[in-house]
Amino acid sequence: MSVTRREAAVKESRQMDMQACPLGPLLAGIKKDKGKNKMSEKIEGFFEEQRKTDEKYMRAALKQAVKAYELNETPIGCVIVHDGKIIGRGYNRRNTDKNPLAHAEIAAIKKASRRMGDWRLEDCTMYVTLEPCQMCAGAIVQSRLTRVVVGCMNPKAGCAGSILNLLDVQEFNHQVQLTTGVLEEECSSIMKDFFRELRKRQKMKKIKKEGALSADQ
Numbered sequence: 374m375s376v377t378r379r380e381a382a383v384k385e386s387r388q389m390d391m392q393a394c395p396l397g398p399l400l401a402g403i404k405k406d407k408g409k410n411k412m413s414e415k416i417e418g419f420f421e422e423q424r425k426t427d428e429k430y431m432r433a434a435l436k437q438a439v440k441a442y443e444l445n446e447t448p449i450g451c452v453i454v455h456d457g458k459i460i461g462r463g464y465n466r467r468n469t470d471k472n473p474l475a476h477a478e479i480a481a482i483k484k485a486s487r488r489m490g491d492w493r494l495e496d497c498t499m500y501v502t503l504e505p506c507q508m509c510a511g512a513i514v515q516s517r518l519t520r521v522v523v524g525c526m527n528p529k530a531g532c533a534g535s536i537l538n539l540l541d542v543q544e545f546n547h548q549v550q551l552t553t554g555v556l557e558e559e560c561s562s563i564m565k566d567f568f569r570e571l572r573k574r575q576k577m578k579k580i581k582k583e584g585a586l587s588a589d590q
Contacts, residue, residue, distance in 0.1 A: 424555075427522050430454050430500040431556045434524070437464040437477060438502045438563055444469050445571075448563045451477035451501040453485040453494065453518070460497070461485030477501060478509035482516050493517045500524075502560040504531030504553075510539035513549055520550040524560025 430452055437450025441464040453461035463480025467473060478501055486492050498520040504527040505513060513521055521540060523533060532539045533551055540549040 427555045431524055434500040434502050437462055441465040448567050449477045449503045451481040453481045453497050453499050455497045460488040476509050478505055503527050504533045506530050507532040514547050517547055518549055522555050523553045525557050
C-alpha cells in the first residue's frame, strides 16, 4: 500500500472511530469550529485593540475639556486623529471668545484642515467628549470626517442620535461612522461637576445681590 493510500485509510479509520464514540459528534463539531474560533478570536482581538485606541484618544479629548473647565466654559474637548497622530485639538471657548462658533469640534476641524492642507478630512477620526450639536454635526459632515467617537450623549441638544442624527442622513452625499459611550462615565462626570459648581456660583451670586439690595433699603 502506498503512503498516500495508507494515510487515507488511517484518516477513514479515525473518522469511523469518532462516529462510534458517544462524544464523536461533539468532537467533530469542535474540530470543524476551530477555524471559526480562530476567526472569532481575531475579531475579538480587533475590537479590543480598537477599544484601547478609542479610550487613548478620548483621554486626550478630556484633557482639552479640562482646559475649558478652567476657563469656566462648559467642559467639552475634542481631538482629530489621522494615521495614529493627533492633527487637531479644540475645546469650548464660546463665552471666552464671545463667539457662538467657538465650539471644540469647530476649533479642532480648523486646525486639522490646516495640518492636512485640505478641507476634506477623509480617513480621519474625531474624538469628542460630548455629542455634537447641530452646527458641529453639520461641520463634521461637510469636512468629510470618516468616523466620530463620542464620550457621552446630549439628550437636550445632541444631533448624533439624541434629537436626530445628522451624521447618517442618507440624502446627504456623506455619512459618518459613529461610536458612542467611550469613557462615558468620565466624560459625563466632568459635565456634572461643572454644572454643580455653576449652580453654586449662581446661588451665591443671587444671595450677595439680595444682601446688597437689603442693605440699600
